[in-house]
Amino acid sequence: MAANPRQQHSAGPVAIEVRDLRKSFRVPEHRVDSLMERLARPLTRADYRTLDTLKGISFDVHQGEFFGIVGRNGSGKSSLLKILASIYRADAGRVRVAGRMAPFIELGVGFNPELTGRQNIELNGVLMGLTRRETLARVDAILDFAELHGFDELKLKNYSSGMLVRLAFAVMVQAEADIMLVDEVLAVGDAAFARRCMEVFRERRAAGTTIVLVTHDMATVQQLCHRAMLIEDGVIRQIGDPADVALAYNSLQFAQEMPATGPDGQAITAVHHLHLEHAELHGADGRPVEAVAAGDPIRLAVGLQAVADLAGAAARIQLRPESGLPVGVFDLELPDAIARGERLQLGGAIANPLAPGHYIVDCFIATEDAPGSLAMQHIRLLGFEVTGAATDGMLHLTHDLAAVVDGGGSR
Amino acid sequence: MSTESQSPPLLDVPGPSPFGGGRRRALELLWIIAVTDFKKTYFGTALGYLWALAKPLLLFGVLLLVFTQVFRIGSDVPDYPVLLLFNIVLFAFFQEATTTAVTSVVAQEGVVRKTQFPRAVIPLSVVLTTLFNLALNLVVVLIFILAWGVTPTWTWLLFPVFAALLLVLTTGVSMLLSALYPRLRDLAIIWGVLTTVLFYGTPVLYPLEVAPQGLRDVLVLNPLTPLFHLGRRWIIDPSAPTLGELGIGAWQLVAAGAIFASVCALGVWVFRREAPRIAEQL
Numbered sequence: 001m002a003a004n005p006r007q008q009h010s011a012g013p014v015a016i017e018v019r020d021l022r023k024s025f026r027v028p029e030h031r032v033d034s035l036m037e038r039l040a041r042p043l044t045r046a047d048y049r050t051l052d053t054l055k056g057i058s059f060d061v062h063q064g065e066f067f068g069i070v071g072r073n074g075s076g077k078s079s080l081l082k083i084l085a086s087i088y089r090a091d092a093g094r095v096r097v098a099g100r101m102a103p104f105i106e107l108g109v110g111f112n113p114e115l116t117g118r119q120n121i122e123l124n125g126v127l128m129g130l131t132r133r134e135t136l137a138r139v140d141a142i143l144d145f146a147e148l149h150g151f152d153e154l155k156l157k158n159y160s161s162g163m164l165v166r167l168a169f170a171v172m173v174q175a176e177a178d179i180m181l182v183d184e185v186l187a188v189g190d191a192a193f194a195r196r197c198m199e200v201f202r203e204r205r206a207a208g209t210t211i212v213l214v215t216h217d218m219a220t221v222q223q224l225c226h227r228a229m230l231i232e233d234g235v236i237r238q239i240g241d242p243a244d245v246a247l248a249y250n251s252l253q254f255a256q257e258m259p260a261t262g263p264d265g266q267a268i269t270a271v272h273h274l275h276l277e278h279a280e281l282h283g284a285d286g287r288p289v290e291a292v293a294a295g296d297p298i299r300l301a302v303g304l305q306a307v308a309d310l311a312g313a314a315a316r317i318q319l320r321p322e323s324g325l326p327v328g329v330f331d332l333e334l335p336d337a338i339a340r341g342e343r344l345q346l347g348g349a350i351a352n353p354l355a356p357g358h359y360i361v362d363c364f365i366a367t368e369d370a371p372g373s374l375a376m377q378h379i380r381l382l383g384f385e386v387t388g389a390a391t392d393g394m395l396h397l398t399h400d401l402a403a404v405v406d407g408g409g410s411r
Numbered sequence: 412m413s414t415e416s417q418s419p420p421l422l423d424v425p426g427p428s429p430f431g432g433g434r435r436r437a438l439e440l441l442w443i444i445a446v447t448d449f450k451k452t453y454f455g456t457a458l459g460y461l462w463a464l465a466k467p468l469l470l471f472g473v474l475l476l477v478f479t480q481v482f483r484i485g486s487d488v489p490d491y492p493v494l495l496l497f498n499i500v501l502f503a504f505f506q507e508a509t510t511t512a513v514t515s516v517v518a519q520e521g522v523v524r525k526t527q528f529p530r531a532v533i534p535l536s537v538v539l540t541t542l543f544n545l546a547l548n549l550v551v552v553l554i555f556i557l558a559w560g561v562t563p564t565w566t567w568l569l570f571p572v573f574a575a576l577l578l579v580l581t582t583g584v585s586m587l588l589s590a591l592y593p594r595l596r597d598l599a600i601i602w603g604v605l606t607t608v609l610f611y612g613t614p615v616l617y618p619l620e621v622a623p624q625g626l627r628d629v630l631v632l633n634p635l636t637p638l639f640h641l642g643r644r645w646i647i648d649p650s651a652p653t654l655g656e657l658g659i660g661a662w663q664l665v666a667a668g669a670i671f672a673s674v675c676a677l678g679v680w681v682f683r684r685e686a687p688r689i690a691e692q693l
Contacts, residue, residue, distance in 0.1 A: 017421055025691060034597040082690070086527040089426040089687040096421040109525040114451050123443050127526055129432065132439045178419065 015210040016061040021093035023054040053079045055234035064208040068221040068228035070249045076234045099178030102128050108168035113157035128175035138174045146170035179210045218246035251364045273375040277303035294388030297349040310338040312368035322358045353395045356388045427687045429531035437529035445539035471496050493559045494647045498615040500548045506606045508541040512585035513599045520693045530686040534589040566645040573642045583675030590685040593692040634671035
């Protein structure tokens with residue numbers, strides 16, 4: 001892999017500065033959207049429900065940084081991107097940007113199926129912030145990049161969807177903005193296109209373009225981003241190391257998967273209903289250890305105390321290397337009802353086929369009476385070393401692969 | 412630091428606005444969209460332009476027949492056929508531009524919601540495309556006028572004034588309607604009815620002098636009425652009665668002018684006010 005995912009980006013000058021950004025939408029309970037209705041009932045004011053989408057967001061993105069924004073649907077991340085892109089207006093707060101910014105909220109926006117490929121390039125280039133002259137100078141480069149030479153006089157309605165996506169992406173790449181705002185464009189197209197996108201992002205990243213990427217794909221976040229930010233319910237939940245952000249995101253998803261018995265649409269809360277008393281690894285003699293020899297079982301012991309009554313709780317413990325996705329995910333059943341003040345021990349042994357290195361344990365607890373919320377969340381509950389001779393591969397797996405000479409020539 | 416000095420300065424993000432993203436970009440977009448739309452309509456299909464021309468000509472033929480053979484209003488009016496053609500082509504410009512503009516912003520939902528698109532470009536490009544169309548139609552009208560035998564006069568030089576006033580009013584109305592439509596979705600139907608009312612409330616089919624005095628006093632408050640009457644005197648029939656001779660006082664013209672100005676100002680004001688929020692209302 002060309003780019004080292006863990007490489008920290010040294011903080012340069014600020015490219016995007018966001019301060020205390022707020023945005024709410026008024027959602028009418030009963031939408032009056034006709035003049036006749038308005039005239040018929042001039043005095044009734046429509047009832048509005050105010051939806052606070054962003055509740056005071058502040059962060060900086062530095063020049064040359066690849067910055068990821070993650071969050072679940074409805075978390076406010078798309079509204080944030082649209083404010084950055086001057087599509088929505090913020091209610092309060094300030095956004096400042098250094099350099100020319102091009103938003104790519106969706107590939108192929110503004111394409112006109114009745115126009116030829118060349119005419120669409122011209123239109124889209126100007127839309128992306130190039131001047132007409134600059135766009136015309138780039139037409140050949142764009143056609144090259146999209147591998148669409150010979151199709152430029154064809155009307156867009158006769159393009160295949162793959163050709164459309166390639167053309168849109170090519171225009172976006174050739175627009176050469178200082179700052180790219182990208183929303184989920186990787187979700188369209190086939191595998192080859194996705195690979196192409198990743199290549200381009202790596203090139204741009206190496207070339208020092210500031211890129212803000214909104215995505216659901218945690219693998220992309222961990223591979224490409226220097227820093228990432230998790231937005232939930234209009235506030236920044238976590239910002240910084242992409243691996244931590246990815247985990248926080250996954251834990252939110254886990255919380256949401258709990259069966260819903262309460263009212264729907266409840267906001268995510270980070271209330272800790274369980275207090276962490278201790279968490280450690282034990283050696284064979286029962287004493288706490290910091291390291292485990294390769295092959296020895298991992299004996300985990302976690303002590304918790306309930307600070308509120310809990311019903312239908314479930315725990316998830318995750319084992320993962322310092323960078324990367326979990327190698328083991330363990331779901332534990334907890335007692336149906338846990339009274340306030342009761343103590344809880346989570347523990348036991350995990351088989352250890354892990355290659356030597358540094359590993360992390362995370363722990364989440366969700367309850368079914370508060371769907372979508374986490375009763376406890378401990379990212380980096382503890383870290384430990386697996387010691388032993390360095391090997392290739394992530395795991396030691398038992399096997400009986402063998403090479404046998406099976407005679408030769410004809411029978 | 413050297414990198415600090417090379418880096419562009421931090422500037423406030425402008426937010427959505429009628430001309431967001433720079434005036435030059437807005438003008439380039441306006442031009443490209445209007446030209447491509449125009450080409451698409453008139454050169455994209457076989458006989459494209461002929462069809463576009465056929466519409467006003469057909470209307471003209473029918474109305475000419477009705478008003479010279481059936482109602483006979485036109486028989487007493489000098490040069491009635493060319494007057495009718497001239498009026499129809501110009502009113503069609505106003506009507507087509509405004510009715511297309513009403514739904515234009517909603518029709519362009521994609522670019523409004525997904526890109527930093529200068530909102531005002533959308534209704535303006537509709538007006539500009541229709542203006543290109545008008546320019547082509549006027550060539551035909553001019554040929555008819557000359558062929559009919561109307562004598563060119565120096566007042567023909569005033570035609571740009573007439574056209575500019577009509578363009579300004581059309582633009583103002585288009586901006587007003589396109590900004591309100593996302594919130595008032597029955598506006599397209601209402602405007603369809605209103606333009607029909609305006610068609611009969613403007614001296615297009617009939618010369619102003621045939622209307623009784625009481626009706627004339629009301630009609631002249633429609634800014635299009637004095638405008639079309641002036642157009643008739645300047646281009647087709649310098650011998651037609653002046654507005655003063657028709658019993659229209661200065662204060663009535665001032666009122667019509669005020670209505671003209673306030674419609675245009677309202678259009679710009681409403682559009683500026685709505686532009687930042689349009690993306691949220693689609």
